[in-house]
Amino acid sequence: MIRSPRVRPLSGLAAGLLLVAGCGPGAGPTTAGDPFQDGRPADIGTADLVFTRPTVSDASEFTVAGTAGFTDYNNNTGAANSLQNTMVLSTVQPSPFFFDRVDGRIVLKRDGDLMDSVEVTSTDPLQVVWKIRPEAVWSDATPVSCKDFHLQWLAATSQLTRTGEDGAQARIWDTSPTGYEHISKHTCADSGKTVITDFSTPFADYRSLYAFMVPAHILERAAGIADITRLTDADPVAMTAAAEFFNTGWIGINPATGLSAGLTGSSPRPPTKPCWSATTPGGRPRVARPGSSSG
Numbered sequence: 252m253i254r255s256p257r258v259r260p261l262s263g264l265a266a267g268l269l270l271v272a273g274c275g276p277g278a279g280p281t282t283a284g285d286p287f288q289d290g291r292p293a294d295i296g297t298a299d300l301v302f303t304r305p306t307v308s309d310a311s312e313f314t315v316a317g318t319a320g321f322t323d324y325n326n327n328t329g330a331a332n333s334l335q336n337t338m339v340l341s342t343v344q345p346s347p348f349f350f351d352r353v354d355g356r357i358v359l360k361r362d363g364d365l366m367d368s369v370e371v372t373s374t375d376p377l378q379v380v381w382k383i384r385p386e387a388v389w390s391d392a393t394p395v396s397c398k399d400f401h402l403q404w405l406a407a408t409s410q411l412t413r414t415g416e417d418g419a420q421a422r423i424w425d426t427s428p429t430g431y432e433h434i435s436k437h438t439c440a441d442s443g444k445t446v447i448t449d450f451s452t453p454f455a456d457y458r459s460l461y462a463f464m465v466p467a468h469i470l471e472r473a474a475g476i477a478d479i480t481r482l483t484d485a486d487p488v489a490m491t492a493a494a495e496f497f498n499t500g501w502i503g504i505n506p507a508t509g510l511s512a513g514l515t516g517s518s519p520r521p522p523t524k525p526c527w528s529a530t531t532p533g534g535r536p537r538v539a540r541p542g543s544s545s546g
Contacts, residue, residue: 295377295453295457296371299348299360299369300351300353300359302360302361302362302363302364303363304364317334318335319333320335321335321336321339322335322503323501323503324340324503324505324509325465325498325500325501325502326340326463327403328426328498329425329426330425330498337463341463344463344464344465344511344512345362345365345395345464346362346365346464347361347365347366347381347458347462348360348362348369349362349462359458361458364384364514365383365387365395365512366382366383367382368380368381369381369382369458374453376450376451377452377454378448378449379448379457380447381446381447381448381461382444382445382446383397383443383446384444384514385444386514387512388515389466389468389510389512390513391510393466393468394443394444395464395512396439396444396467397440398439398443398467398468398471398478398480399461399465399466400446401437401439401479402465402467402497403431403460404431405424405437405479405482405493406497407426407428407430407431408428408431408432408434409422409423409424409484409494410484411423413491423490423494423495424494425494425497430457430459431460433451433452433454434448434449434454435449437449437480439480464512465497466508466510467479470497473508474492474495474500475489476489476492
């Protein structure tokens, strides 16, 4: 979801520049819940602080200087994961929870503009129900849905492997299983706006899951997958096609695939300007124009 943090001026020269349009409203969060929940990570199901964005006029553009240029829209892969990508994608991609600064402290908050609720419905065995806001959409107007959550889980838990150049077996998905391997069942409901996760073992840090989601419908289209939620290791050809796009299909900047996420049909209204742009290392600036988004 688009977030508009307060930006402090940065001094000095930089190898890469990030130009971010003010696609989302900016200032002052609204909070609710237990202010100390981030200090008790073992307390599964405690109340969450909630962040909602106020409605403000277009914040125009601001420039952030970094030590390296943006390289990959999918920062969840081991090859791509980097700070310079995080600087861009934290303002573009949806995450159920993210960190915010409150009274000098860094606290974890639920994104109230993306999620209606995240509720622990059972602790033994652990079950967490994630309800996505009906208005949450990708910038091509496709709803943010359970498919996007499912893709994160599938990429982390598929056990399909291939032989590397060193002769060793490695998973075909270049991403970490941390946390997701505890989820034994992943269910979609309510036309894709509810995600039900059943855990085989308790995982206190469930709020860390599904960060920086990528649009599953883009992968489905590119890899020829009819429904990502029905894909299993029993179909290695389709699974490999999906993994290959996940690993390399989002490298660089492509306006057609590098979407942002936001709200539609209610306040805050989607802006009409491009949501973000970036320079490629050593190259000319390339602008991603994902259409209307907010958030």
